Amino acid sequence: MGDAAGISPELTARMLADDAVRAAAAIFVIGDARVLAEGAKVAGVDLDIDMVAGGAPLPAQPGRPLLIDLGHCDPATVKLGEVSEAGGRFATENFRRALAMAVAGEVDAVCFTPFNKAAMRLVTPGYEDEIGFTAEAIGFHGVAKEFNVLEGLWNARVTSHVPLKDVSSLLTRDTILDNLKLTRDALRASGIEHPRIAVAALNPHAGEGGNFGREEIDVITPAVEAAKAQQIGCDGPFPSDTVFVRARRGDFDAVLTMYHDQGQIAMKLIGFEAGVTLMGGFPFPICTAAHGTAYDIAGQGKAHPGAMRNAMLLAARMASRGHGAAPA
Structure with missing residues (x-):
């Protein structure tokens, strides 16, 4: 209780x-x-x-x-x-x-x-x-990390309860890769045998080729490629303002976001009274x-x-x- x-x-x-x-x-x-x-x-x-x-x-x-x-x-x-x-x-x-x-x-x-x-x-x-x-x-x-689960859609995040100003400095290839592994394992444990994971970008328009930041180029994309090499079903980084639209229509089982509210806002708008935290x-x-x-x-x-x-x-x-x- x-x-x-x-x-x-x-x-x-x-x-x-x-x-x-x-x-x-x-x-x-x-x-x-x-x-x-x-x-x-x-x-x-x-x-x-x-x-x-x-x-x-x-x-x-x-x-x-x-x-x-x-x-x-x-x-x-x-x-x-x-x-x-x-x-x-x-x-x-x-x-x-x-x-x-x-x-x-x-x-x-x-x-x-x-x-x-x-x-x-x-x-x-x-x-x-x-x-x-x-x-x-x-x-x-x-x-260990928090996952939000709603109507078959999962949201994982690389950073959680930290100030927004610190997020970029906490993103590394290895931390993103570790979170992709953990997300895959959690999805499998829930019964999804072959999880499909979308990775959200950090910056607007996924950085727009470096115009709005280089985290997508220097950190997130290398992590996604490393995960693919380990047979983890993932893709991205995708702009965070559209990635949940694709996931909700069934393209992905989960979205790995870079910070707390990037995913929480989307998930709670989708269904505040039904969401689960795992x-x-x-x-x-x-x-x-x-x-x-x-x-x-x-x-x-x-x-x-x-x-x-x-x-x-x-x-x-x-x-x-x-x-x-x-x-x-």
Whole structure:
């Protein structure tokens, strides 16, 4: 369960009442029974689940969704719609527990309802994003990146949560090549056997032959050629103002963009209420809705379940391909 001050409790309850989600995987829910009860009340659903205390042994195959009740958040202490340490601590502790279960092999995938980064920073001052938090929590030293997934279209990015002025200096042939490999592997893990990846240019008109910058000539094109030599199905660089048009009509399965908003704006315009964020590259899939905690509608029963449902189904599909039918 994510931030208790936002729509996370409501979304968690909606997922537990969703027939498609329940059929896709055996589900363990980590949180507080009181917060979940409030979420179910807001969502207007009756929950058919089992519950164990935080330290109790877990069944290998729960027949119904199972709440692991950590008993660590009284809803009365959390003000809906506001950034708070209580909301951030609740999400942080739940996430740590979920990651520990995945590392221990107790689950095959992790999903979380939305976090709020400002609230997380009140608990962990150095918190930057879920990628860095996860890597530190599980002792991971490899390459992991965020992917956005919507209606079969994937968006990957070479740089993410960095100032725009630093993007060009962070682009190298090797970093782009590494991200193309990671994108190919993530797509394959999701069931796309022969991924087609478009690479977005950095500059307007793909640099227009060097008139608007040389990154396409000196960095991006060499990376694409190196990837092709390694049998990665990719092409580009393409102007970023048209590449998503081509991808959406079916020319490509994914677009690798050079910076955060270059792809995020396009994907969220295509379908804000259905997009999924996948943290790829870790030993197990980690998924969430691409939207945030929606403090403005917290507690009102208005949370749209589409993106979170898609996140749960993607995590279950990837887990089943890699680990069989164990709990997810």
